[in-house]
Amino acid sequence: xxxxxxxxxxxxxxxxxxxxxxxxxxxxxxxxxxxxxxxxxxxxxxxxxxxxxxxxxxxxxxxxxxxxxxxxxxxxxxxxxxxxxxxxxxxxxxxxxxxxxxxxxxxxxxxxxxxxxxxxxxxxxxxxxxxxxxxxxxxxxxxxxxxxxxxxxxxxxxxxxxxxxxxxxxxxxxxxxxxxxxxxxxxxxxxxxxxxxxxxxxxxxxxxxxxxxxxxxxxxxxxxxxxxxxxxxxxxxxxxxxxxxxxxxxxxxxxxxxxxxxxxxxxxxxxxxxxxxxxxxxxxxxxxxxxxxxxxxxxx
Amino acid sequence: xxxxxxxxxxxxxxxxxxxxxxxxxxxxxxxxxxxxxxxxxxxxxxxxxxxxxxxxxxxxxxxxxxxxxxxxxxxxxxxxxxxxxxxxxxxxxxxxxxxxxxxxxxxxxxxxxxxxxxxxxxxxxxxxxxxxxxxxxxxxxxxxxxxxxxxxxxxxxxxxxxxxxxxxxxxxxxxxxxxxxxxxxxxxxxxxxxxxxxxxxxxxxxxxxxxxxxxxxxxxxxxxxxxxxxxxxxxxxxxxxxxxxxxxxxxxxxxxxxxxxxxxxxxxxxxxxxxxxxxxxxxxxxxxxxxxxxxxxxxxxxxxxxxxxxxxxxxxxxxxxxxxxxxxxxxxxxxxxxxxxxxxxxxxxxxxxxxxxxxxxxxxxxxxxxxxxxxxxxxxxxxxxxxxxxxxxxxxxxxxxxxxxxxxxxxxxxxxxxxxxxxxxxxxxxxxxxxx
Numbered sequence: 001x002x003x004x005x006x007x008x009x010x011x012x013x014x015x016x017x018x019x020x021x022x023x024x025x026x027x028x029x030x031x032x033x034x035x036x037x038x039x040x041x042x043x044x045x046x047x048x049x050x051x052x053x054x055x056x057x058x059x060x061x062x063x064x065x066x067x068x069x070x071x072x073x074x075x076x077x078x079x080x081x082x083x084x085x086x087x088x089x090x091x092x093x094x095x096x097x098x099x100x101x102x103x104x105x106x107x108x109x110x111x112x113x114x115x116x117x118x119x120x121x122x123x124x125x126x127x128x129x130x131x132x133x134x135x136x137x138x139x140x141x142x143x144x145x146x147x148x149x150x151x152x153x154x155x156x157x158x159x160x161x162x163x164x165x166x167x168x169x170x171x172x173x174x175x176x177x178x179x180x181x182x183x184x185x186x187x188x189x190x191x192x193x194x195x196x197x198x199x200x201x202x203x204x205x206x207x208x209x210x211x212x213x214x215x216x217x218x219x220x221x222x223x224x225x226x227x228x229x230x231x232x233x234x235x236x237x238x239x240x241x242x243x244x245x246x247x248x249x250x251x252x253x254x255x256x257x258x259x260x261x262x263x264x265x266x267x268x269x270x271x272x273x274x275x276x277x278x279x280x281x282x283x284x285x286x287x288x289x290x291x292x293x294x295x296x297x298x299x300x
Numbered sequence: 301x302x303x304x305x306x307x308x309x310x311x312x313x314x315x316x317x318x319x320x321x322x323x324x325x326x327x328x329x330x331x332x333x334x335x336x337x338x339x340x341x342x343x344x345x346x347x348x349x350x351x352x353x354x355x356x357x358x359x360x361x362x363x364x365x366x367x368x369x370x371x372x373x374x375x376x377x378x379x380x381x382x383x384x385x386x387x388x389x390x391x392x393x394x395x396x397x398x399x400x401x402x403x404x405x406x407x408x409x410x411x412x413x414x415x416x417x418x419x420x421x422x423x424x425x426x427x428x429x430x431x432x433x434x435x436x437x438x439x440x441x442x443x444x445x446x447x448x449x450x451x452x453x454x455x456x457x458x459x460x461x462x463x464x465x466x467x468x469x470x471x472x473x474x475x476x477x478x479x480x481x482x483x484x485x486x487x488x489x490x491x492x493x494x495x496x497x498x499x500x501x502x503x504x505x506x507x508x509x510x511x512x513x514x515x516x517x518x519x520x521x522x523x524x525x526x527x528x529x530x531x532x533x534x535x536x537x538x539x540x541x542x543x544x545x546x547x548x549x550x551x552x553x554x555x556x557x558x559x560x561x562x563x564x565x566x567x568x569x570x571x572x573x574x575x576x577x578x579x580x581x582x583x584x585x586x587x588x589x590x591x592x593x594x595x596x597x598x599x600x601x602x603x604x605x606x607x608x609x610x611x612x613x614x615x616x617x618x619x620x621x622x623x624x625x626x627x628x629x630x631x632x633x634x635x636x637x638x639x640x641x642x643x644x645x646x647x648x649x650x651x652x653x654x655x656x657x658x659x660x661x662x663x664x665x666x667x668x669x670x671x672x673x674x675x676x677x678x679x680x681x682x683x684x685x686x687x688x689x690x691x692x693x694x695x696x697x698x699x700x701x702x703x704x705x706x707x708x709x710x711x712x713x714x715x716x717x718x719x720x721x722x723x724x725x726x727x728x729x730x731x732x733x734x735x736x
Contacts, residue, residue, distance in 0.1 A: 159562025250705075
């Protein structure tokens with residue numbers, strides 16, 4: 001024991017730091033970096049995981065060319081972009097609105113916050129399944145509520161190509177707006193009161209206070225929430241798979257659903273690795289640009 | 301201390317050894333549906349005879365292919381026996397997932413001549429029609445129809461239908477008649493409730509809409525390829541008749557399906573029918589024993605084989621039972637198969653609600669009267685056609701699912717465009733597989 005302590009004492013601070021970091025680093029390398037490098041390697045081959053014994057050939061950039069030249073892949077990317085953009089816009093507006101509301105002190109504030117946050121705690125697959133019932137045109141609650149306000153008659157949210165893309169936006173918004181709200185609420189509560197007091201002294205209107213104090217203060221928080229939601233929704237799979245299976249036709253087939261079909265149903269391992277790399281680079285690229293913009297806003 | 305240890309450890313080890321000694325068991329994988337429960341019941345007899353415990357893993361249909369094929373591709377040992385879909389036979393044989401059964405059949409006097417030829421061709425052979433057997437026909441099945449006979453028997457509805465269409469309301473002989481009847485019931489109020497025409501297959505994720513639309517396409521005379529030139533599909537799969545059939549299926553969906561029936565397969569069709577929403581349901585024979593049993597609550601169901609149009613044909617369902625190559629208990633699994641192939645066991649299988657393919661059962665004089673759907677089953681098994689059974693069948697199935705769903709449910713493009721695109725997709729798959 002003594003010798004161990006002695007040995008430990010002999011180590012530099014840097015060495016001790018490495019000892020503590022090493023397990024995490026090894027795990028990171030084993031479960032993130034190695035699979036990534038392996039997937040990149042496979043993306044240049046014609047490998048099929050289900051065709052045992054078939055010769056694996058190096059095909060260069062063929063998989064990448066095939067994917068980027070395929071009209072249908074671009075359609076899936078458009079569907080994904082529609083989903084990501086609209087969910088972000090709507091969740092930002094509603095999330096911020098709810099946060100502003102809950103930042104006021106009123107009776108039942110805490111209970112309301114808990115209730116609003118509940119959907120976020122559910123499993124996306126479960127949410128997908130029960131919303132299929134809510135959307136049922138004959139007995140679904142959603143259709144009943146909509147028809148209560150205006151009589152549209154029988155309409156099929158997940159069976160119609162025009163409504164289905166919106167059906168997934170609605171469910172994601174229902175589930176994840178509380179997340180945006182919570183982050184914004186944290187931002188709102190960090191604004192010091194003296195700023196508003198000073199604004200009152202200067203006779204600033206409520207709207208001016210919102211534009212010049214609230215919004216700039218909460219914006220970095222909101223942008224951070226949107227970054228998380230953007231990355232998550234770009235990879236969205238479980239909720240949409242359960243809700244629409246990518247249908248009707250391919251109206252809600254997000255890039256991730258298509259990737260899963262290519263990789264684990266058709267077993268086109270090489271091709272789908274290339275697709276996964278493309279998606280990774282896309283998210284990584286957008287993420288980096290976004291973080292830079294966010295930092296600029298924060299620095300202002 | 302030693303004494304205390306021995307008091308506790310000896311019984312524990314004794315229990316473990318006794319469990320180990322009793323551990324002769326087999327695991328069989330199949331889809332989770334009524335016939336699987338019947339097989340579980342039947343297999344108790346095998347356990348009683350041999351002492352071999354039977355374990356079952358039944359996977360819901362939407363995940364069945366994915367779960368089982370992943371298991372085979374990973375050379376998993378979970379299953380000793382697998383009742384796999386007919387389309388898997390090519391993959392099972394070519395990739396070496398299934399044990400070839402010829403020597404076993406010869407050694408045990410099991411003759412494929414004792415089984416219905418259509419089922420042997422579809423469930424057992426690879427290459428197709430060759431005397432190379434990789435499965436024993438286990439569960440004969442085809443896509444068929446059930447209808448609300450109690451509604452059809454109402455005089456006022458019969459008179460109204462005859463007045464409108466000039467022929468009797470009854471079992472439709474053609475798809476045109478089926479359409480007339482479906483639209484007749486669509487939106488009609490019966491006993492104070494709004495009813496709809498037909499619950500047809502529209503499922504997008506696995507195989508549902510393909511199984512449904514091919515029921516129409518086969519009846520219109522569709523062929524997958526040039527009979528004289530393998531994989532030559534242009535002009536066959538996308539022939540005018542095929543296009544017409546797909547357009548007809550879309551018409552059926554638009555004019556006959558209940559609202560919200562846009563992603564429906566076996567269970568959804570069954571639910572729509574059981575809840576009294578629809579006059580017709582498209583489904584597999586496997587479900588008819590259950591539907592028939594429920595007639596006791598006042599509903600009367602009739603059953604009929606897929607209607608003809610230009611020709612008479614039906615979509616093949618059903619499965620063969622195979623021994624998994626990666627199992628450590630192949631001998632025991634073959635014993636089960638030998639037991640299952642016995643004519644008396646096959647008779648019990650039919651009696652319990654399974655669809656035997658054994659000629660002793662199907663050819664028995666009592667067979668036709670043994671169930672209301674028995675004649676339809678016999679008729680159907682004589683006209684069945686199956687999807688590609690190539691090793692790449694999943695890669696062939698998925699584009700068809702997407703293209704057909706896109707046209708039929710989504711209304712995107714035309715039927716001809718959908719079929720042309722499917723041919724393009726299939727050509728790519730066959731080229732990639734070295735078949736073209």
